[in-house]
Amino acid sequence: MLTAAVFALAGLLFFTSFNTAKGTNIRTDASLLKLSDLIEERSHKNGKLDESNGSLRDDVESLAERDNGGTKADDARLKALEKNAGTKKLSGDAVSVTLADAPPNATAKLPGYPEPQPNDLVIHQQDLQAVVNALWQGGAEGIKVMDQRLISTSAVRCVGNTLILQGRVYSPPYKVTAVGDPEKLKTALAASPEIQNYMLYVNAYGLGWKVDDDGAMTLPGYSGTVDLHYAKPVE
Template sequence: MEYTTGAASWQKAMRRAVAALVPGRPRQRRPGWSIGVPMIAAAAGLLFTTTATTAGGTDLREDRRPQLTQLIEDRREQVAASELRAARLRAEVESETAARAGTDGPIKEQQDRALASREAAGFVALAGTGVTVELNDAPTDGPLPKGATNDDLVVHQGDVQAVVNALWAGGAEAMSIMNVRVLSTSAVRCVGNTLLLHGRVYSPPFKIVAIGDPAALQRALADSEGVGLFKQAVDHYQLGYSETVSAVTVPAFEDSTALRSATVPR
């Protein structure tokens, strides 16, 4: 224990009292943002450096649509060239077969059998009375109908399939889509608002032609649930639908006839 004199104790008490009355100097705190700003600046610099390295002098936000359009056009040209080559090879095969059939009995027999089935198989162009159905997207030059989305304003794969199935059910003897002969093995697919058929792409309006009894074909269209739903969309969203009866021509099937699988009918 420390003992002091009375004077010293009095002086200490006075100093403490004065110190209590005079406000002390507040402790200076280092604000958090003074530390965060350098970190943010460093991260931004790293981001800019990475972006410049990745871009390699090009615009990362460059519109790629022209490149995609060119790619599609290149593929179309390749498909067209392949189709011409395939048609030339088919002609050579048919010519060689016909030449051999003159001296080879079994080949002649099989050739006659194939020729007898060409019309039923779709390899012969047909003409007659029939029905033409045309499906089209809604116009895009005006405001959207109330409650509609862009998806409501285009023709879908199911809409085309509904028309095709109804026409087959109505007894169609032959059919074409966009002037391309369709068979039982043809697949109707849509990519966006375009139609993909036998490796080729078509834009709307989609034209479907069927040869057969017009009354039966139109009755089948009227009875089709899918076609009925599309007609409702025509009223609500201004989609295009037309149905006409006239003399029509359906071209022969000209694509590859190779089969991946087949079974013998019993």
């Protein structure tokens, strides 16, 4: 009777597995890979659309400048607004900060620190935001994260250890570049309490941190949409 019960249970498991799989391999990660590929494809498509949008915007502005009916003072004010809005290229001395995950097999490198948990070994949203905030605090004239210029409505958001910025997806290492006075920018980075906390994890667990003087550099202008997107109540 015990043997019959074991075979009956095994049969039930086989039937459940067959019914769930429906002819597919349920142990494969293919569905996850397909989702990852889709995200990568959409991110690439969004990048192409941003480039196209930027090119069209340049054409529109070029046509508008031919005869806009404005005075030289109006034109000067418009150029100042464009610079502050981040929609035009910006040149000057630059400082870049690179953040990277720690090795997956990292252990505590300093005495008195506990062995790291998985969350201790990856870059988080607050780490990137701390760098951006410190650079603005240091008088940055413009900032780009990876290959995208930040504007007033840009949101640095992370899901897990993946950065989602203005419709595009990035994986670490993350690079933040700012144009401004290099010494003031680096002083602001060193003075940030949030970055000081991050440096504890750099020293204890090996998270990546690198600050470079890039010299003269040109940041791209923001080329995406400037329309505000916001939630609406469901009727």
